[in-house]
Amino acid sequence: MNTTIMLFLVQDGITNGAIYALLGLALVLVFAVTRVILIPQGEFVTYGALTYASLAAGQMPGTAKLALALGVGAFAFDLFVARRALHGRLILRSLVTNVALPAIVLALTTYFAAQKPPVAVSIALSLVIVAMIGVYLYRIAFQPLAHTSVLVLLIASVGVHLALQGLGLLFFGAEGQRGPAVLSGAFTAGALRFTGQSLTVYGITIAFIVGLWLFFGLTLYGKALRATAVNRLGARLAGIRTTLSGQIAFLLASVIGALSGILIVPITTLYYDSGFLIGLKGFVAAIIGGLVSYPLTAVAALVVGIVEAFSSFYASNYKEVIVFMLLIPVLLLRSLAAPAVEEEKD
Amino acid sequence: MQSRLPIIIFAAVMAAIPFVPGMPPFWIVLLDNIGLAALVAMGLVLLTGVGGLTSFGQAAFVGFGAYTTAVLSTAYGLSPWLTLPLSLLVSGSLAVLLGLITVRLSGHYLPLGTLAWGLGLFYLFSKLEFLGRNDGISAIPPLSIGSFKMLSPGSIYYAIWVAVIVSALLTMNLLDSRTGRAIRALRRGHVAAEAFGVHTPRAKLLVFIHAAVLAGLSGWLYAHLQRAVNPTPFGAQAGIEYLFIAVVGGAGYVWGGVLGAAIVVVLKEVLQSYLPLILPGSGQVETIVFGIMLVALLQLAPGGLWPWLISFLPERTGGRKPDTSLKLEQRTRSPGQSGILLQVEKARKQFGGVVAVNNVSFDVQAREIVALIGPNGAGKSTTFNLITGVLSATSGSISVLGKTVDNAPPQEIVKLGISRTFQHVKLVPDMTVLENVAIGAHLRGHSGPISSMLRLDRADEAKLLAEAARQIERVGLADQMHQLAGSLSLGQQRIVEIARALCVDPMLLLLDEPAAGLRHMEKQQLAKLLRDLRDGGMSVLLVEHDMGFVMNLADRIVVLDFGTKIAEGTPATIKTNPEVIKAYLGVAA
Numbered sequence: 001m002n003t004t005i006m007l008f009l010v011q012d013g014i015t016n017g018a019i020y021a022l023l024g025l026a027l028v029l030v031f032a033v034t035r036v037i038l039i040p041q042g043e044f045v046t047y048g049a050l051t052y053a054s055l056a057a058g059q060m061p062g063t064a065k066l067a068l069a070l071g072v073g074a075f076a077f078d079l080f081v082a083r084r085a086l087h088g089r090l091i092l093r094s095l096v097t098n099v100a101l102p103a104i105v106l107a108l109t110t111y112f113a114a115q116k117p118p119v120a121v122s123i124a125l126s127l128v129i130v131a132m133i134g135v136y137l138y139r140i141a142f143q144p145l146a147h148t149s150v151l152v153l154l155i156a157s158v159g160v161h162l163a164l165q166g167l168g169l170l171f172f173g174a175e176g177q178r179g180p181a182v183l184s185g186a187f188t189a190g191a192l193r194f195t196g197q198s199l200t201v202y203g204i205t206i207a208f209i210v211g212l213w214l215f216f217g218l219t220l221y222g223k224a225l226r227a228t229a230v231n232r233l234g235a236r237l238a239g240i241r242t243t244l245s246g247q248i249a250f251l252l253a254s255v256i257g258a259l260s261g262i263l264i265v266p267i268t269t270l271y272y273d274s275g276f277l278i279g280l281k282g283f284v285a286a287i288i289g290g291l292v293s294y295p296l297t298a299v300a301a302l303v304v305g306i307v308e309a310f311s312s313f314y315a316s317n318y319k320e321v322i323v324f325m326l327l328i329p330v331l332l333l334r335s336l337a338a339p340a341v342e343e344e345k346d
Numbered sequence: 347m348q349s350r351l352p353i354i355i356f357a358a359v360m361a362a363i364p365f366v367p368g369m370p371p372f373w374i375v376l377l378d379n380i381g382l383a384a385l386v387a388m389g390l391v392l393l394t395g396v397g398g399l400t401s402f403g404q405a406a407f408v409g410f411g412a413y414t415t416a417v418l419s420t421a422y423g424l425s426p427w428l429t430l431p432l433s434l435l436v437s438g439s440l441a442v443l444l445g446l447i448t449v450r451l452s453g454h455y456l457p458l459g460t461l462a463w464g465l466g467l468f469y470l471f472s473k474l475e476f477l478g479r480n481d482g483i484s485a486i487p488p489l490s491i492g493s494f495k496m497l498s499p500g501s502i503y504y505a506i507w508v509a510v511i512v513s514a515l516l517t518m519n520l521l522d523s524r525t526g527r528a529i530r531a532l533r534r535g536h537v538a539a540e541a542f543g544v545h546t547p548r549a550k551l552l553v554f555i556h557a558a559v560l561a562g563l564s565g566w567l568y569a570h571l572q573r574a575v576n577p578t579p580f581g582a583q584a585g586i587e588y589l590f591i592a593v594v595g596g597a598g599y600v601w602g603g604v605l606g607a608a609i610v611v612v613l614k615e616v617l618q619s620y621l622p623l624i625l626p627g628s629g630q631v632e633t634i635v636f637g638i639m640l641v642a643l644l645q646l647a648p649g650g651l652w653p654w655l656i657s658f659l660p661e662r663t664g665g666r667k668p669d670t671s672l673k674l675e676q677r678t679r680s681p682g683q684s685g686i687l688l689q690v691e692k693a694r695k696q697f698g699g700v701v702a703v704n705n706v707s708f709d710v711q712a713r714e715i716v717a718l719i720g721p722n723g724a725g726k727s728t729t730f731n732l733i734t735g736v737l738s739a740t741s742g743s744i745s746v747l748g749k750t751v752d753n754a755p756p757q758e759i760v761k762l763g764i765s766r767t768f769q770h771v772k773l774v775p776d777m778t779v780l781e782n783v784a785i786g787a788h789l790r791g792h793s794g795p796i797s798s799m800l801r802l803d804r805a806d807e808a809k810l811l812a813e814a815a816r817q818i819e820r821v822g823l824a825d826q827m828h829q830l831a832g833s834l835s836l837g838q839q840r841i842v843e844i845a846r847a848l849c850v851d852p853m854l855l856l857l858d859e860p861a862a863g864l865r866h867m868e869k870q871q872l873a874k875l876l877r878d879l880r881d882g883g884m885s886v887l888l889v890e891h892d893m894g895f896v897m898n899l900a901d902r903i904v905v906l907d908f909g910t911k912i913a914e915g916t917p918a919t920i921k922t923n924p925e926v927i928k929a930y931l932g933v934a935a
Contacts, residue, residue, distance in 0.1 A: 037458065141641045148648055151400050154457060155593050156644045158586045163637030170634070280465065287458050317473045324466035331447050331459050 007192055009309045015198045015267070017305020018205040022260045023282025024289060024297040025212060026253040031286075032229040033249035035150050036142055039157045041257050042279025043164035046272060048130045048258025049265035050172045053179035055113055055122040062171030063129050064102075064109040070136035071102040077140055098139075102132050119180060127258050134254025135247050142250075143243055146232070161276070168272035176269035182262065201263050208256065209298050216294075225249065281308070281323060288330050353515065360507050364500055375499045378571055380604075380611045381506035385564035387591040387603030388510075388517055389557030394589065395597030396521065397553040398533030399449060400457040402585040403464030407558040409471055409580030410437040411565025416483040416575045417476065426489050426570055430563075437562025438555050445554035450547055464585045472577035482576030489570045502571050509567060510604065513560055516799040517600050520556070523798030523807060524791040527781055529553055531774050537736055538772035540756040542765070542850065543789035552795055590640060596650025598776070605652050613639070667827065668780070668811035670819070674790045677763055677851045686748070687712050687854055687885050688764070693732050693742035695725075695909075702728040704909040705742065710854060715876060715886045717896045720906035721929060726889040727769050729906070730856055733887075734766050735759040746854075761789060765850035767843035769858040769889070775832025779823060779842050782831045784814040786849025817845040822871060837863035841872070848879075855879065857888040861895045873899045897921065905929065 023041055030038045047063050054061040075098040082090055109125055117125070141160050145153055183196030216222035228235040228245040236242055257279075261270065264278075285304050289297030304323060311322040364374060386404050394400050414436045415429040424432075448459045472480045489496040489505055496502040520526050528549045531539040536546040569575050578584075587610070595606020617632035647654055688710040695703040703725040710716045718726050731737040733744055738753040745751060746762045765786065773782045791810045793803030818827050821841050826834060831842060840860055847855055857876075861869050869892070876886050876899060890896045896903065897917040905913040905920060907929040913920055920926055 144645045145648070148644075151394065151457070151597075152593070152644055152648050154400070155590060156641050158590065159637040159640030159644070161637070162640070163634045166631065166633035166637065170631075280461070283458060284462060287455065287462070318469070320469040321466050321473065324462045324469070327459060327462040327466075328447060331451060331455065 009313055010306060011192055013306030013309035014302060015201055016308060017302035018201045019260045019264055020282045020285050020304050021205050021298040021301030022208060022256050023279055024285035024301045025208060025294055026256040027282055027286040028289065028294060028297055029212065030249045030253045033225045034142060034246045036153045036157055038253060039161040040164050041253060041282065042275030043161060043168060044130055044134060044254045044257025045261040045278055046168055046270055046275035047133065048126050049179065049261030049270045050177055051126040051129055052122050052262045053177040053265050055117060055125060056180050058113060058116040060110060060113040063133065064106045066167060067129050067132040068102040068106050070133055070140060071098040074098045074136040074139040105129060119182065123262055126262060127255055130254050130258035131251055134250045138246050138250035143246060146246065165273055172272045176271045178269050179265040181266040197266055204259065204263065209294060213294055284323065284327055287327060357511050364503060371500065374503055376611060376615060378499050378503055378506050380607045381510045382564045382568050383591055383607035383611055384510050384604040385513055386561045386588045387595065387607050388513055388600055389560035390588055390592040391597055391600055391603045392517060393553050393557040394592055397529050397550065399550060399553065401460040402457055402582065402589060403460035404557065404561045404588045405580045405584035406464045406467040407437045407441065407561035408565035408568065409467065410440055411562030412569040412575045413471065413477055415566050415569045416486050419487050420483055420485060426487060430566055433566040434559050434562050437558045441555045441558030445551045449550040449554055461582065465582050468577055468581040471580055480577060482574060484574035486569050486573045488573060506567050509563055514600050519801055520795055520799045523803055524788060524793055524810060525795045525798050527785050528788060530777055531785055534772060534774050538768065541734060541760060542786050543757045543760045545757060593650055594643060596652030599652040602650050602652030668815040669808065670812045670816050672809045672812040674787065674809050674813045685712060689745045690733065691743045693744060694740045695728055695732055695737060696740045701909050703732065706906065706911045708904045708911065708914060710885050710887050712885055713880055713883060714901050715880050715899055717900035717903045718887060718889045718906065719896060719903060724906040725909040726906055727858055730766065730858055730889065734764065734856065760850055763853035764856065765847040765852040766856035767840065767847050767858055767860060771836065771839045771843060773831040773839055773842060775830060777831060778828050779818060779831050780811060780814055780827045782842060783818055783845045783849055784810050786846035787813050790851065813849055817848040820848065821845045821875060837868060852884065854885045854887060857886060859889055859891065861890055861892045869895055
């Protein structure tokens, strides 16, 4: 093996790893706040990517309609929950955030899709659409289950994943798509070529890691989110709106997912079902990071990316086997480490 | 679990179904699929619903079973009946391997870990040359008895449903036994179970293997039903679906697994065949509906359908009272034993910078009631945890009958005759009082899982239950014996914990706030019980806040404050000790 190949592989691995890091961060975030193991994270990736690619190609993405449909559902849930104490302001607020907003976005999307919008507009629309889907999904699927066990939440999460993946096929078809580069241009340093796209990937990943770290460490909202994660009831008694915490977590996760999708769709062709595997690799990183530590997750994600790059070069057949089996030694180490003191379970 | 009648009726109905005239052959195919899924789900019921270990990887074990028989019966021409034990062996031993790695993981690591290796194994199935890569293996011989070949779905039907019913019986037998109680206690955390000698990692591994063997059996049947295998049905999606089946049916119930399998298999079939008629469109409309229904079901009936169904049946009243004439072997005690039973010397426990227990020394003599008192946060419960091995001391030593037991695990401490109750009650709420108390006698029984499944453990079991019943009567809860522990008042639950601790046949009883939540009369009864126990030769060390109770009962009192021992003596001297008064009432008093 020569150095050039090795450098290429490392570079490739870091680019992929950065994406896994983003997804891993989102998974950690959602788990920490809501205890949901977010299997549909992968769908946020494909929805973001394929919405962006569709818009760029001048097609109308079905996700905008889904956002409206879910918004109407969320509105119905809000009304149902508050049915004994309905008042005008509550209805109006719910109507604006759950129905009017996605309706406006749908109108904008229809308008822009017809005339091949500029990259920035496509990105903005894709992010907003997927973000709304994420928040409404939390309202409809997870908020009513917020008090249940991790297992029930996990299975609900699988249900959401199945439904979203099926809808993905309906919206985008079985064909793969690619999108235009977010940042064109490139420069070379030695043997390596850095594209604007890969630099964007690095930049955004680092920005998110630092941003999340600051958000959780320094802001009151971040601390409230962490408090919700530790003890829902306690957080509520302290005046923290736990449903809001969940919505914020899902908002961040869906934005991160969509952004990751938009970042990779110019590099690789994505299909409606690609998200699952990509998301799972983010998982591998998140598990290695223990589902709690952001920096550790980021480092682990880079390792996953690099291992993947090397194994696809040397043993491409066994690429996935190697990546997923990477967990076993990690789990082994964790299980050899002293078991934590028992938590009270119910 | 007492009555076998419903199972016999069920078996008879299943046996008669193929003979119903006009039964469409396709329904038999569906029933075959239901049986195969039910086997895997049953394992998951034990693993997830009862044991609290969530696995997404069960499909991989189905794959091990299926591929083992596929390879051996095609490439090596072995008879399918010979490959059955081998299939089970392969799934079982790989379960040991994967289980050793994963079952020690707690909480969410476990499901995620299983998801990861489930996926890895799926890709391995689809890449390995000798497993036929993505195409798999075809032309697998059918099951046959003599010249009768089970070629049609109708003929293998019996093999599948015999397997289901036998597995269900064995699984239920296992749950209703000494080992089963240990498994059922797992979900509530390991501290209580370990305090009575249950080796929790071993119990977890056991359910893991049980579930894997059932999955392997399903795989073996699947291979001979389809007569071909390929990687698709053993992927992550399938693993998820099995878990879904268990949850839909009711993850805590063996028959819930069967019910869940029936619902999901039929539902999928209906969705696949009728949805395209209603909603014409490309692709996986049924997946979408399936996913949505899954979420809806969890919101409407998070416990699954089986418990919902049986709630319509008339409640079964009480169980049989065990024959209390049966006796377990008792610990050998030297008559008139005296001297120091427990010696705590300079025990110290630090959590980071906090010194919870600061070089505390005291002892407990034979036939003595010692009370450990002190304000909240004085380190009393931590001291208990140090003595019983739940926590390991930072320094100092603890010895029982002159033998040092520093940092021995709880399972070893209880063998020495030290048993305890917990400040926060740790009973299994969905087990009866009798079953909960019988966990206390865990170490005094000897039957293992295999003999429990085959019902060879009945003599041993009867003695354990007799002992449990005797202790329940002794603490005065005979009327509540067959109630669920979770339905008792908190005070009564504390008393149940005492009965459980007594089942150990202890020399020293450690009680953590036994009188909390008791009414006045109940406290007096408790005090009388503890005096009787002492007069019978037992020692008691108790933590208690009710001063009236302690002062009337204890022979000696040790007072802790901020982790440090500040006084020790008889109740009379403690009452007037200025240090103690200061600790409780402040300087001004």
